[in-house]
Amino acid sequence: MNEKNQWGLGLRKGIVLLVDHNPDWQQAFAEEDARIRAAVGPIVIDLQHFGSTSIPTIRAKPILDVMLGIADFDQGPLLAPVLAGIGYEYVANAGVPNHVFGKGEPRTHLLHVVAHDGPKWHRNIRFRDRLLADAALARDYEALKDRLAVEFADNRAAYTDAKQKFIDAAVA
Template sequence: MVSDQHQSGCNDFGLGLRQGAVMLVPHNSAWKTAFEIEAETIRSTLRGRQIDIQHIGSSSIPGIKSKPILDLMVGIEDFQAGPLLEPAMASIGYDFARHAGVPDDHVFGKGIERTHLVHVVKFDGPLWRHYLMFRDRLRADRSLARDYEELKDQLAIRFSQDRAAYTAAKKAFIDQVTA
């Protein structure tokens, strides 16, 4: 059972977006704290089944707009064991998105209005390195981060009610950055 305090704490950070919708908000410096709190909750819940937890996605890049959803990446030793985390993740409010359609990524979402997405991937595997490379390049290059934000602004207007299409339309930019 998720504590009321833990659930209400999400709103303190301005998190939450209706499933399927796309809306960008200015970066919130409190998202770093929200990540740290959630990462600790996940660590204590998984009790060592994870190797590392990283803050990824636009909410981890200071200065650019983001959907008000935190993306966390949990690295595990054996990717095939990811679905076995479902009961533990459910105990802290996460649903297993079995049919998310992201290869090599077990996705867990929190909240009816999504506040957090957890990507469970093989630690130091190709997807782990891909997510970190993209985040780190945008953090290091303000111009590149602004280009990404401009693209996201355009796509958010075009796909305001279709998050899957919005995400797919960003793929070419992301692939170019990580090539």
């Protein structure tokens, strides 16, 4: 069984489990946004809630995805000591071309540090906004995620990789 925090967030490493959307996730993001901005300071250009927990109509892994946009992508790892102070650990070789910081065990938050206004920033925002605007696309994505969660229940990296083709098509 996975322990959940006050927001219904928390998933053990490597496990894929989808849960119904929790409307409290928006408040969880708002509080984390304030916490990150206070810790990191002026290096923050923007913070966005993205990923499936930001889409109220679909099921999601109970891990809040936050994207931090900074001016210089190469400065991302230098945030490790500051972010450690608010519970984040740097996840080297996370399998994505972002600087990733994880919080909690079981994992409750993933912070993706990317170049603000760069390709990853725009791609992630575009995909989130497409899902929010297109109910049929969101349902198709949820159906894919449901199938993949069964197929890759104990392999989160493979689950993430298997969604890529759908995401690529949605943002093309």
